[in-house]
Amino acid sequence: MRRMLMPAALVALVIVVSVGRPSAQQHDGARLSALKQEVSKDVESRYEAVQQMLDMVFSFGELGYQEVETSKYLSGILEKSGFKVERNIGGLPTGWVARWGSGRPVIALGSDIDGIPQGSQKPGVAYHSPIVEGAPGHGEGHNSGVPLNITAAVATKRLMEREHLSGTLVVWPGVAEELLGGKAFFVRAGVFKDVDVVLFAHVSDNFSVAWGSPKNSTGLISIQYDFQGEPAHAGAAPWRGRSALDAVELMDVGWNFRREHLRVSQRSHYVIPNGGYQPNVVPEKASTWYYLREIDYPHIKELRETADRIAQGAALMTDTKVTSHIMGSAWPQHFNKPVAEAEAANIVAVGMPKWDGADVTLAKGIQKELNQKQDGLVTKPLGLQDDVPLDQNMGGGSDDIGDVSWNAPTILLRYPANIPNLPGHHWANAISMATPIAYKGTIAGATAQAMTVLDLLLRPDLIEAAKAFFREQTKDQKYEPMIGPTDMPALDLNKYVMDTYRPEMRKYYFDPTRYKTYMQQLGIQYPTVRP
Ligand SMILES: [Zn+2]
Secondary structure, three states, X not given: OXXXXXXXXXXXXXXXXXXXXXXXXXXXXHHHHHHHHHHHHHHHXXXXXXXXXXXXXXXXXXXXXXXXXXXXXXXXHHHHOOOEEEEOHHHOOOXXXXXXXXXXXXXXXXXXXXXXXXXXXXXXXXXXXXXXXXXOEOOOOOOOHHHHHHHHHHHHHHHHHHHOOOEEXXXXXXXOHHHOOOHHHHHHOOOOOOOOEEEEEEEEOOOEEEOEOOOOEOEEEEEEEEEEOEOOEXXXXXXXXXXXXXXXXXXXXXXXXXXXXXXXXXXXXXXXXXXXXXXXXXXXXXXXEEEEEEOOHHHHHHHHHHHHHHHHHHHHHHOOEEEEEEXXXXXXXXXXXHHHHHHHHHHHHHOOOOOOHHHHHHHHHHHHXXXXXXXXXXXXXXXXXXXXXHHHOOOOEOOOXXXXXXXXXXXXXXXXXXXXXXXXXXXXXXXXXXXXXXXXXXXXXXXXXXXHHHHHHHOHHHHHHHHHHHHHHOOOOOOOOOOOOOOOOOOOOOHXXXXXXXXXXXXXXXXXXXXXXXXXXXXXXXXXXXX
């Protein structure tokens, strides 16, 4: 069973608009609720299309900047649905923007599309079982968000045509979100310049929308320090060498000592993408790559300055040289209250999907497998999440939708297509993403999203309120891009990994001409759990 707009909620809506003498606004209210009911039925009817899109993108499993098949496929669907697609946005070969309609309001629907390294996993299986060992996959659930927005956009477009509603729909992908490497370039390319409202969607195990600064969220700068030393025979003449790897290690050690004296809200982590070639050659080049997270922009800048000084210290200690370059960035998120309230009302009206026994068995199976509480799936939507004051924000993850949220009124819809109590960025977060859990959760999310688009199209007061809130938000704090005017996306990242695994992964791309679902193609019994 899939979920429809709750009759009780509808009745309430109708009562609200029909009491007393009907004014023009009340007529509009009745029209709006009738259209919402219609759009929710329309979205319901697209279950099979949603299933196919999720299965297809899941099977591509592409990493950031390498979302070649994903982008071709999703933008192709929009083109076939009458949208005009512009490609290669902001210097991103996998970046595109699809537009349909005319005039105001301009509503932009976005969601991320990239996968996770080593995330390959068979859907519907509650233990680690990769499709291709070592390959990337959708261990974050980014295969579902653009399909959600496409579904909402296509269903709304049909009503807009029939009802002659003014407005422009813009569908766009979050490229390389895991690298925080796409949205600042979209902003710089002017994608959001004329946009009235941005509705962003991200997978979750719950159904909610936040306004202001969300709980446990940060912004970040992704920055790589490249050290340049002097090579030498490490056995015969080590005194002639200057090790870039020594500098990397000293920088990392320095950062780890400094960590104790940083604010509690910071989060920082690094990897060493280049530590030299082999032990008998003093490493001439070495690099360390940091994500520096804080809860507001001034503190992100401060962290970066601290890291710069530690890097210089490491270079001084080793007689090497250091340069740095920005690999990505994300402003702390700040979402629009009036639009979030509208989306929250729609979330409550739609309600959670109806999970069946198989869905709950899969959820409990993976929770047991990972020694977590066996809560199954969420049955009550979280709804509206209020702003968390900065002094209560204890830090957490980032999303470069933050950059967008300082350039146009923006909200983030979280829809229930995943399982609670999982670690995130993990193969376990992939297991639901090509199963009925994700299909139903995406339908629920698309319904709320489509209803919110209708709110924006039919309620000029909502657009005005959104703009007033945004003006207030940006009164003192103005957006300053962390990327410089000539910084370009690090497009080579992940290229090697995809080149290595793609030939094998290609054998497992979903073939909807031969199979109804991806699980069927892989011969998976749903759900598969340990006995
Ligand atoms: Zn994500």
